[in-house]
Amino acid sequence: MLNILSILVGLLVLVLTMIGFIPFLGWLNWLTIPLGIVGLALGALSSHNMGRNLNIVLIIVCGIRLFVGGGIF
Incomplete structure (x- = not known):
């Protein structure tokens, strides 16, 4: 369920x-x-890895996007 x-x-x-x-x-x-960190926490409490891995990838992509855009753009 988680x-x-x-x-x-x-x-x-x-x-x-x-x-x-x-x-x-x-x-x-x-x-x-x-929001991705919340999903990551839910995925970490689960016995499966798919949700956790999805949220890890999305957090990394968002972080790279913020780094490239200077934090705003």
Whole structure:
């Protein structure tokens, strides 16, 4: 059950991350990283790894996007 919740949070973060790739909407990644951490915590409590791994990848992608955009753009 926790893995399913983690995957659902990961899919929400994925949609918000895709929107955050639009120029001048990079600030949205500041919201998606904490949501990804919540999904990561749910996935860590689960016995399966898929939700946890999805959220780890999304957190890294959001972090790289923020680094490239200077934290704002």
